[in-house]
Amino acid sequence: MSIVLPSGSVERFKAVGKYSTPNRRPIEPVGRYFLAHASRTLRGHTWSEFEKLEAEKNVKQIETNEDEDLGDEEQSEELLDHDPREWKTADLYAVLGLSHLRYKANEDQIRRAHRKQVLKHHPDKKSASGGLEHDSFFKIIQKAFEIMLDPIKRKQYDSVDTLKDPQPPSAKSKYDFFEVWTPIFESESRFSTKQPVPLLGKPDASKEEVDKFYNFWGKFDSWKTFEFKDEDVPDDTANRDHKRYIERKNIAARKKFKQEDNKRVIELVERAYAEDPRIKKFKEEAKKAKAAKKWDKEADSRKAAEEAAAKKAAEEAAAKKAAEEAASAKADSKKAKEAAKAAKKKNKRNIRAAAKDNDYFGDSSKQAEIDSDLELIIEKFDDVKLGEVANRLKDSDALSAKNIINDAAKELINGGSLQASYLKYFN
Known part of the structure; x- marks a missing residue:
């Protein structure tokens, strides 16, 4: 093929430089097409044979990947x-x-x-x-x-098929509760008739979430059946009694397996509940909240007791002052004081004896409670009230004596000198 240059182009051509010196470099064929050609040549395969082998190789590779x-x-x-x-x-x-x-x-x-x-x-x-x-x-x-x-x-x-199911560790071993029990409950959850099954959760789960989890497992309903363990029933009908015997035996065995499995799940849940650190935390929080509530509830009672104690202290101070003034006004102050003391002791003895002499009002089994209450009541009496009650108890029968002491106790309670909760028998 000849090339015709435009008219006048030769005259306008001007070289801008010289050709560089040529270098000889080795060139090798590469790439998958060359390798395919080389493989066919070396093995003596035709195109059709090569394509068949490649197809079988690809199929095998696909099957391997699929599996x-x-x-x-x-x-x-x-x-x-x-x-x-x-x-x-x-x-x-x-x-x-x-x-x-x-x-x-x-x-x-x-x-x-x-x-x-x-x-x-x-x-x-x-x-x-x-x-x-x-x-x-x-x-x-x-x-x-x-x-x-x-x-x-x-x-x-x-x-x-529970061969590969995770099992709980020994009871006294140390372990991470959530790391161990999470896969156990996830494995057991596949047998639940109710889905979805609540998860065990994390350490920071709320009390509502934890309660929901254990309430669910406390009423766990398993779909497990145990027919697979049945003894094969003979196909021949010649001995029907034996066939029925095997069927009854299988039913009884299934029932036993079911009971044992239910018991296993219950014990599993009970152990998890006992070892759950969140349950322990919730119990401690509830205990503290209850104590705080009780403290607030008893605030009024404590205030009343403090007021009663202050009143009693004031009364005792006034009585002491009056006694001292009376003693100083009398020449035989010492004798009068001893007489008053003896009278007080006597009155206390008479009040204590009222219960004993009347066979503890027919409640001899509550002797300790009656004696304890009498000591509390006597200690709250002033001298005047002590003498008054002792005089009223003279020659009184069991019912009258009990009523007199009850009235005196109510008067002390109403007056704020005694708390009703301190008494076990009288009210």
Whole structure:
């Protein structure tokens, strides 16, 4: 191809510099397309063979990525050798490689896990690879798949599948309450017929939240059933009595398992309640609030008692002053004072004797209370009142004596000299 320059362009062309000296550099092919070409060339693959291998590789990679949530759980030799006739005693989730998911596994995961185990343990594949020692395990895989895809049967199995459930620590061990008990209650909550189940909460939860939690668990209603543990009923109808016997036995066993499980949950909740630091805190706060309320409530009573004590002190001071003045006015002040003292003692003895002489008013079982009350009442009497009551009690019968003392006690209470709450018998 020739290039025709415009007229006069050659004359107008002007070089601005010289060409640089050329350098020789090695160049290597790179990139995925070159690698694909090299792979085909080295292995002698045609385009169609190469594309087929790449497609199989991509499919395998996609399947691997899809099953990432299933993990790579390997069954133990003990499980692989498990007697298929005793399939109920096998860990069916471990059989499907779902030990890490268990009751949380959904239907899609169960189906993919089953497919994965079938590809791995199918008798035809084992026969092709020369390994027949675990063929019976395939029967347990099929049984586990059947149970897991039936909502009712799976619920029955989940009722007894508590192998991986978290357990509380020993009673006297030291531990973080919320770290230990939160997963325990979360695990148990899956059995509740009522949803949602309140959470255990945090250390700063309010009393209302904590009470709501324990009230719920105190009335916990579990949907657990125990049919999975039933003894198999014979299919033959030849011996109907034996069949009915097995059915009755299974019903009784389910009832027993249910009672034991309910008891277990109750004990679990009671222990958590007893060890919950928030409950202890709430009790201390309630105790302090009650004491403060009681203190405020008794403020008036304390004030009245203080006033009565002040009045009594004033009366005693006045009586003392009067006695001193009277004593000083008499030449035989000492003798009069001793006589008054003797009279006071005598009057006290007479009042005390009133209860004893009248067989404690027919309430001899309350002797200690009557004696205690009489001492309180006597101490509140002044000399005049003491003599007056002692005189009234002379030759009185049990009922009259009791009434006289009761009247005197009421007079003291009304006068503010005695608190009614101090008396146990008289009122």
